[in-house]
Amino acid sequence: MAPSEAALATPHPGADGAAPPAVLEAVGVGKRFAGVVALDDVSLTLRRGEIHALVGENGAGKSTLIKVLTGVHRPDSGELRLGGEPVSFARPHEAQQAGVSTIYQEVNLVPMMSVARNIFLGREPRNRLRLIDFPRMHREAADLLAGFGVTADVRRPLNTLGVGTQQMVALARAVSVQARVVVMDEPTSALEPREVETLFRVIEDLHSRDIAILYVSHRMDELYRICERVTVLRDGRLVHTGDLAGLDRTQLVSMMLGREVSEVRRHGVTQFSGAHDAAREPVLTARGLSRRHLLDEVSLQLRPGEVLGLGGLLGSGRTETAKALAGALPLDSGTVTVGGRELRRPSPAAAIRAGISLLSEDxxxxxxxxxxxxxxxxxxxxxxxxxxxxxxxxxxxxxxxxxxxxxxxxxxxxxxxxxxxxxxxxxxxxLLARWLCLEPKVLLLDEPTRGIDVGAKAEVQALIDELAQEGLAVLLISSDVEELVEGADRMVVLRGGAVAGELSGDLVTEADLLGALAAHPSEPPAPASEPAVSETPASEQPACEPPASGPPASEPPADASPSAPHADKEQP
Amino acid sequence: MKSLTTAPNPSAPPRVPQASAPSPTGRERIAPLLQRHGAFAVLVALVLVSSFVFPSFGTLDNAQNVSVQASFIAVVALGMTLVIITGGIDLSVGSVFALGGVLAAWASQYGFWAALLLPLVVCGAIGTLNGLLIARAGMAPFIVTLATLLGARGLLLALTDEGATTYLVPRDSAFAELGQGTLGGFGYPVLVALALFAVGGVVLQRTSFGQSLFAVGGSADAATLMGLPVARTRVLVYLLSGLLAGFAGALNAARLSSGVTIIGSGMELDAIAAVVIGGTLLTGGAGSVSGTLWGVLLLAVIQNLINQIGSLNSSYQSVVSGGFLIVVVVAQRYLARARRT
Incomplete structure (x- = not known):
């Protein structure tokens, strides 16, 4: 684990002390679905109190392995051992009874039921008449959630809470069942940075109580920050298992992708190449897009052949802007002009006819x-x-x-x-093909690489690049700061539904963007204003020295710096 | 476009304690209330107004009349409520209701218990069949219960020689008394229905089984992953619906002193209407037994009022009920949206 990030988890003494005993083991597990091999002879050992990362591309078998460990699927071959004893879980319920809890990627609770009911579903506290004791249930739920930093009324329906809070409720439920093992499948994918911090605090607490955690995530930073050991799966097979601390990020990625380290270095993990030639007249001009509570006078221009990044935190109006441009969000005022002609009576059909295609985030x-x-x-x-x-x-x-x-x-x-x-x-x-076969002039991409694996992500990024080079105007929305910084020629940053600033030029760094995103009244707005306002789009000149081995100049050596960007999300 | 620059890791963000979600807005607070008690409010208003307008409406006699009329559909709608909360539908209840009546009338010659138990056994079996096909075989509730609707109706016709034979309940038998007797002016069916609703309310709100109905209807996948017995819950709920429909049919036969073959068709739709008017979401996951009771009474009062207005053709009752249903569903949609945002 990187020393600078060691603030959170204190690893167990690995080198000098003996390894703690295993709590949950999968031994030579195989699983097929309709003849297709999902898992082939995979073994995983989860030791007491460790935080264990499980990584792999989508389709590598992570989800299947999790489902085998938690009783959703039964293995075709191999066995599970709990505390050294062979076990077999017929249903998720049995795994939970045995102390294996799971938080799934998408919150798996019942949205319309109250928070307290969700936490205690299936094990409600009863009174003498064997009826549910609601006062006690509400009290216990509130106490439990207080430990997770959630102070919302536990009687409210779950769906009235934010996604992050819902995730905390799921976590509270998982942990409150006397868990020995907690499996977390991409727990941070829907969380805001602040909530990620809360989650990490909870994980730290679990860690100190000797609860083993199997942590699945695509975000390298998170893994390196909290995990001690790592297991890598690829194509349903075990590729590597061992300590994470000594493992270079590039090596890890190369194991996930099954490509040579040198190749990963050469291509980097984002597939964006140089700048695009985009000095012509704008193809799309939006003026003063406004919609009550959502958008406030958003104006932007998009030129053929450029990738315009739309930055902003969750709820800043990024998606709404894209939807407004695509005619999918009724506006109070504002105009959208495409190719010199104003869209009257905007609707998705009219926008498509005018050459605007929107790739939705959902x-x-x-x-x-x-x-x-x-x-x-x-x-x-x-x-x-x-x-x-x-x-x-x-x-x-x-x-x-x-x-x-x-x-x-x-x-x-x-x-x-x-x-x-x-x-x-x-x-x-x-979906991209669906929009491209319309031969659009403007392509609006809302989180095009969310939830897809590293390999596919790189391909999609390369494709965006290619499309821009062919003269398409691309609007790119991404929560992945790195993707935005590398992919976009120019960036418009939104905050609270209004344009907070524009960043352009090759000096835009992630730090600049983060500053612009996070600019807060209480903090000095750092370099948020504009780090480099240059009329010309970025040059091809790399901002750092080219590596010795001489791969294409736009990529730095991935191991040159411990904080070299990778295909993970760098969140403020 | 700029090239890869090394970005410093953002410094650790300040540790802000998780803020509580914003407190509910007024509309957010009112929406569930309206959803739950809207039918009740309309019912009270309608009854109050009608009592003044129609002198014959506000009488005890009329109240007794309306309540007995409503008690049978109420029992059927109780089962339907449970089914709909799990996100299902039971179209077979009308046929099962009629079948239960004929079986009870036929068995009444062998005594009280035979008349009561035979319909429960047969209708319970039909309900279980529904449940097994839906929960274990994964078939669509609409199709399965449509099939048993047809099947039960066919069975009924076979039993009665295509309706030519009518079985009568012996006069003055204990079973006839169950349908026709009164206590404090209200027929036994009314009291039985109220008792069933009381039990149903407690089961739904205060037991694990009741909670699992909401969970299954709210998100079956989540319920499975939480370790709830989803399939068993589904089977049970259709079993209960079949039992209640058959029992309501038996009660009705006892009241009419005979098993009438032609009743019950379209009853499933009335029951669904009452459930929805009572605030239970057709998509499952939310609803209440009390709401269904108000829904049933509301429909019964509307029918009664149209009968009171002698000049109005009684066919308009369905028009009014249908119109009301549309209003309720539109309101539900609006409320659902208000709750989401």
């Missing part, structure tokens, strides 16, 4: 239609253009689908495979 709810095939998903938005008198030409569809599946390297069994069966990264590519 892939599942607003993007893919899971039950339809890859082909059907791709041509969905192009339907009106592909059909004549309401009859859709299948031949044209097939042609377009073939082109885009090749170009975007969509990994699917074929165009007729259902989209729900694809990995997150490939689903995202299908």
């Amino acid at each position: 892939r599942k709810a607003e993007g893919i239609v899971p039950g339809l095939s890859v082909r059907e998903n791709i041509v969905l938005a192009a339907m009106p253009r592909l059909s004549r008198a309401g009859v859709v030409s299948r031949k044209q569809q097939d042609r377009i689908v073939r082109i885009f599946m090749e170009r975007l390297r969509i990994k699917a069994a074929g165009p007729e495979q259902k989209v729900e069966e694809l990995s997150g990264g490939n689903q995202q590519k299908v």
